[in-house]
Amino acid sequence: MRFLVFQHIACEHPGIFRKFFAADGIAWDAVELDEGAAIPALENYDALWVMGGPMDVWDVDECPWLVDEKRAIRRWVRELEKPFMGLCLGHQLLADALGGTCGPQRPPEIGILDVALTTEAESDPVFGNLPKEFKAVQWHSVRVAQPPEGAVVLAKSGICPCQAMRVGKTAWSMQYHVEIEDNTIDDWGNIPAYAQALERTHGPGALPRMAEAAKPHTANFAADAETLYRNFMRTIRQ
Numbered sequence: 398m399r400f401l402v403f404q405h406i407a408c409e410h411p412g413i414f415r416k417f418f419a420a421d422g423i424a425w426d427a428v429e430l431d432e433g434a435a436i437p438a439l440e441n442y443d444a445l446w447v448m449g450g451p452m453d454v455w456d457v458d459e460c461p462w463l464v465d466e467k468r469a470i471r472r473w474v475r476e477l478e479k480p481f482m483g484l485c486l487g488h489q490l491l492a493d494a495l496g497g498t499c500g501p502q503r504p505p506e507i508g509i510l511d512v513a514l515t516t517e518a519e520s521d522p523v524f525g526n527l528p529k530e531f532k533a534v535q536w537h538s539v540r541v542a543q544p545p546e547g548a549v550v551l552a553k554s555g556i557c558p559c560q561a562m563r564v565g566k567t568a569w570s571m572q573y574h575v576e577i578e579d580n581t582i583d584d585w586g587n588i589p590a591y592a593q594a595l596e597r598t599h600g601p602g603a604l605p606r607m608a609e610a611a612k613p614h615t616a617n618f619a620a621d622a623e624t625l626y627r628n629f630m631r632t633i634r635q
Contacts, residue, residue, distance in 0.1 A: 400425040401442040403466060405450025405486060408584045412576030413619060414446075417626045430462045436469050444480040444633060445473050447487030449574070451590040453539050454486070454493040467494040474568045480633040483570030485537055488562070491570045495545035502557060505538035507598045509610045512560050512573055518551040522632040523569050524561065527624055532614045533573035536585065538594055540572065569629070575622045579615065582608045 400418065404410060404427050411418070411425070418425055426442075428434045431450065439445070447470065452460045454467075471494045474481050483491045489499045512533045518524040541559040544550060552561035552571065561571035574581075585591045586604040595603045611618075 398443040402427045403447045409449045447483045449485030470494040481568035488570035492541040497545035498543040500542040502540040506535040523628040
């Protein structure tokens with residue numbers, strides 16, 4: 398199998414999923430859209446993963462490549478009906494590309510925070526056997542305000558009602574981050590936009606506090622990511 402990965406900044410890559418891809422012999426091509434890389438022919442790939450990034454879905458003047466990216470996502474999900482996984486910005490782009498809406502997340506969700514599955518997730522092939530409540534890394538100030546037509550909401554938090562969703566039979570996405578590795582929070586803290594959002598929300602010195610707060614949950618982050626990945630792979634192979 399060969400996966401296509403849309404990236405919007407170099408440090409927001411598939412993270413821990415790279416290890417799972419390698420173990421399964423899955424080749425994957427990363428397209429660094431923010432650096433001007435062109436989107437290749439979609440027909441050559443078996444799944445599309447869309448990662449996070451510091452831009453917002455409506456930043457088309459500053460990031461004109463977002464227009465082509467949304468068009469590719471729409472074609473992938475609606476026309477080709479191939480497997481899709483979106484994370485953070487990728488979750489928002491899926492909603493926006495398919496006719497949903499995104500808006501400000503007030504207050505922003507940044508930190509190690511609680512997420513809960515919805516009752517609809519119980520019968521979902523990818524989310525069904527995940528923990529019903531869990532801690533996750535959040536780092537966003539935009540949310541999916543209205544999911545696209547036909548979407549099923551699979552997870553929520555106290556202030557963000559669409560933390561994860563399925564669209565059709567082949568597309569899944571989530572607002573929180575499951576790709577976390579040991580160095581992820583420190584790496585993202587080096588991105589000015591992320592560091593500023595973190596300090597606006599939690600005050601000076603928030604980065605080391607967030608990194609420390611994540612440590613007790615590292616094993617659960619990895620286990621949940623692997624479960625999600627195995628479920629996704631089993632589902633798309635069927």
